[in-house]
Amino acid sequence: MTALQAVGLLVVVAAGTAIVFVPDPLRQALVLSIYGLALTLLFFIFQAPDVALSELVVGSVGMPVIILAALRKIAQHAAGGEEDEEGGE
């Protein structure tokens, strides 16, 4: 294993651990995006450019966008629910 491969693996380990230790889901989505980039680099270092290209978009853009959209909707829903309760009284 070359030094580059070892560094790539360590970066992925660090980014994966960071996702777990970030408490706020909004920030978690952004760290997930960075983790996607780290995985992309890892795939590239391990000579799998085809997989790296897929991961580049799916991991660093595709998933976070959907998570961010869902988080926003949950926030809207929570706010709307409270208003309804107040209106009913």
Added chain:
Amino acid sequence: MSRRVRLLLFACAGPGLLAVLLIGLHGLPAFGDFHGPYGLLVDRVEPGQRHATDVVTALNFDLRAFDTLGEEFILFASVSGVALLLRHLRDEDEDVESNRSVANHRFAGASDALRVLSLFLIPLLVSLGVYLALHGALTPGGGFQAGVVLAAGPLVILLAGRYLALKRVAPKWLLEASDATGAAAYALIGLGGLIFASIYLKNFLPLGTSGHLLSAGTMPLNSIAVGLEVTGAFLLTWTEFLDQDLLVQREEL
């Protein structure tokens, strides 16, 4: 379960898991140490017999073309499921007028610098995507990769805070058509194999010269078909989610 008990449980289970993992990793063959006859055979056969220089694409669109057909329809079915689940309900309405913030854009952070950057990124992503689709059989890439990169291009418009412009560039009917056309085209190219070579998904077109744009038979066509489908599928999923967020309103009863 209290925090103390959970920590205690982790203190027992954590080292155990680590030990098992280390034993397992110790038994792994070294990186690049590969003795599977299939891989070696593919490496030898594909460039010579199919005139493809990217063996991964050659595998996807030739040797395992039937698997790719299945994968394509998995994607198609799941995106159809997302579109069905996020459809507008009877008491929901797409209300652009009352969503002035969406119409005029401006969410926090869409600065001038970000908009200039997105202007720069869009042509870059679109041309990279087209390149990947066309050169699927030649360089790393191919249909799926091209599709996701192409889909990311219009998404950059969202980064600039102009969601309605994104809806104009990529309206839903266009995305649905692209998704369906791509999926159908792949199946129909396979049918071509059945007609001209009496084997479904057989590579029936002339193979051309290795390394040329028009080579490797049906692979470039397959690559474009998959690219179309994946572009439509990803953008449709994203816009369905973002519609729910930004545009759909519940009517007041």
